Amino acid sequence: MNTTKYPATVRELAEMAEAMGMQPSELLEMLSPIPMPPTGYTLAPKSSHRWIGPEIINGRWILTPAWDATTASHSVDVWMADHQPPNYANLTPAEAIDLAAALLQATQTARAESPQA
Secondary structure (H helix, E strand, O other): OOOOOOOOOHHHHHHHHHHOOOOHHHHHHHHOOOOOOOOOOEEOOOOOOEEEOOOEEEOOEEEEEEEEOOOOEEEEEEEEOOOOOOHHHOOOHHHHHHHHHHHHHHHHHHHHHOOOO
16 A cells, blocks of 8 residues: 655645645645544644644543544553552552543543544
């Protein structure tokens, strides 16, 4: 399968079009439809393709819905606010239930924006 990366900026579009011997408008036609990030997501710091949704904080857990513009795929990042050993490996049954509820909430957010959900 051949894939072409979508240009992230107008400059990238112009450079890609020139390298391919095309006008920018021709390249846009070839690439369309351009994947659009989900509503409410913002470009992740230091990234040109990873978009993140609003963080869901549940106790010690932080869940972040994410979307990758290069693959148009959704995911959920999970980490602990106090992720120092040995805390990050231990969950009580009550904490596990709370985490499951927060994961469900984050997954529903990502699923709502995913056409293949």
